[in-house]
Amino acid sequence: MDRIDRKLLNLLQRDASRTNVAMADEVGLSPSSCLRRVRRLRKTGIIDRIVAILNPAKTGRVLKALVTVELKLHGEQHMRRFLDLAIAEEAVSQAYAVTGETDVVLMLSLRDMEEFDALCDRLFRDKTNIARFFTMMVIRTAKEETAIRL
Amino acid sequence: MDRIDRKLLNLLQRDASRTNVAMADEVGLSPSSCLRRVRRLRKTGIIDRIVAILNPAKTGRVLKALVTVELKLHGEQHMRRFLDLAIAEEAVSQAYAVTGETDVVLMLSLRDMEEFDALCDRLFRDKTNIARFFTMMVIRTAKEETAIRL
DNA sequence: GCATCCCTGCAATTTTATTGCATTCTTGGC
DNA sequence: GCCAAGAATGCAATAAAATTGCAGGGATGC
Numbered sequence: 001m002d003r004i005d006r007k008l009l010n011l012l013q014r015d016a017s018r019t020n021v022a023m024a025d026e027v028g029l030s031p032s033s034c035l036r037r038v039r040r041l042r043k044t045g046i047i048d049r050i051v052a053i054l055n056p057a058k059t060g061r062v063l064k065a066l067v068t069v070e071l072k073l074h075g076e077q078h079m080r081r082f083l084d085l086a087i088a089e090e091a092v093s094q095a096y097a098v099t100g101e102t103d104v105v106l107m108l109s110l111r112d113m114e115e116f117d118a119l120c121d122r123l124f125r126d127k128t129n130i131a132r133f134f135t136m137m138v139i140r141t142a143k144e145e146t147a148i149r150l
Numbered sequence: 151m152d153r154i155d156r157k158l159l160n161l162l163q164r165d166a167s168r169t170n171v172a173m174a175d176e177v178g179l180s181p182s183s184c185l186r187r188v189r190r191l192r193k194t195g196i197i198d199r200i201v202a203i204l205n206p207a208k209t210g211r212v213l214k215a216l217v218t219v220e221l222k223l224h225g226e227q228h229m230r231r232f233l234d235l236a237i238a239e240e241a242v243s244q245a246y247a248v249t250g251e252t253d254v255v256l257m258l259s260l261r262d263m264e265e266f267d268a269l270c271d272r273l274f275r276d277k278t279n280i281a282r283f284f285t286m287m288v289i290r291t292a293k294e295e296t297a298i299r300l
Numbered sequence: 301g302c303a304t305c306c307c308t309g310c311a312a313t314t315t316t317a318t319t320g321c322a323t324t325c326t327t328g329g330c
Numbered sequence: 331g332c333c334a335a336g337a338a339t340g341c342a343a344t345a346a347a348a349t350t351g352c353a354g355g356g357a358t359g360c
Binding site: 049059097 | 159162163164165166167194195196197198199200201202203204205206208209211214216233236237240242243244245246247248249250251252255259284285286287288289290291292293294295296297298299300
C-alpha cells in the first residue's frame with residue numbers, strides 16, 4: 001500500500017468506469033502493472049465492490065428522512081427483532097444501533113409522504129416494541145460521500 | 151425505462167465491474183444493445199456515477215458516529231457557514247440540514263477517538279455558533295445500502 | 301394502412317484486458 | 331556496503347471486450 005495504491009483508490013472512488021489503460025496512464029504505470037495492483041486491492045478486500053450510484057431524484061425517491069427510535073425493551077433479541085424489521089424495508093437505506101438517548105437510527109429514502117406513513121405503520125405503530133421515535137426530514141443534503149480520503 | 155432497464159440498474163447497483171458481455175447475457179440482450187442501454191442510462195443521469203466502495207475497516211476508519219447539532223442562530227447564512235465547515239472535514243461523510251429538534255445531522259467515519267476529539271474542537275467548541283450537540287456512537291451497522299430498489 | 305422512429309442483432313473493427321517472461325527494484329541479512 | 335530473495339515492472343503476444351455501421355423488425359401516431 002504505497003502512494004500509487006492510494007492514488008488508484010482515490011481515482012476509483014471517484015470514477016471506476018474509466019479503463020485500466022487510462023488509469024495506468026494517470027498513475028504512470030504500464031497497463032499490466034496497474035491491472036495487477038487493482039486486482040490485488042480487490043482481492044485483499046480494500047476495494048469492497050464496484051457499483052453504480054443512481055440519482056435518487058430520477059428514480060422517484062425525492063424525500064429523505066432520519067428517524068431516531070427508542071425501544072421499550074432493550075434486550076439483544078428485541079433490538080435484533082426491530083432491526084430485522086427495519087432492514088427488510090426498501091425505503092430504509094441505513095440502519096444503525098447507537099449509543100445515547102436513542103437505540104436505533106434509520107435513514108429513509110422515500111417516494112412521498114404516503115410511503116412514509118405506511119412505513120411508520122409497519123415499523124412503529126401498534127404491537128411493536130417502540131417507546132418513541134423522532135423524525136427529521138432532510139431539508140438539504142450538504143454532503144453525501146461514498147469515498148474515503150486516504 | 152422498461153423491465154430490462156430496471157434489471158440492468160439492479161445489476162449495476164450490485165456489481166458494476168462485470169463486463170457488458172456478461173450483463174447482456176443476464177438480461178437476454180446482445181452486447182451491443184445492452185451497451186447502448188447502459189450508455190443511455192448514464193447519459194440521462196439515472197446512473198450518476200460508477201465508483202469503488204472501499205472497506206472502511208481496512209482503511210483504518212473503524213468508528214462511526216452520528217451527531218445531531220443545534221445551532222444558536224438559525225439564519226440561512228449561519229446554517230451555511232456551519233455546513234461549509236462540516237463538509238470540509240474528511241471525517242464527515244454525510245451532512246444534512248433537517249427539520250425537528252436539531253438543525254444538522256452529521257455522519258462521521260473516524261479512525262479513533264482522538265480524531266473525534268479534534269473534530270469536536272474544530273466544529274463545536276469555542277467561538278462557533280453551536281447551542282448543543284449530541285453524539286451517538288454506532289454500535290452496530292445493520293444496513294448501509296447504496297442501491298435503490300426499482 | 302403507412303411512414304417514422306426506436307430498438308435490435310450481426311459482423312467488422314478498434315480498444316482493452318490478460319498472461320508469460322525477462323528485467324529491475326526493494327528489502328533484509330550479513 | 332554487498333548479496334540474495336522476493337516483489338514489482340514493462341514488453342509483447344494473445345484473448346476478450348467494447349464500439350460502430352448497417353439492415354431488419356416492431357411499435358406508434360396520423
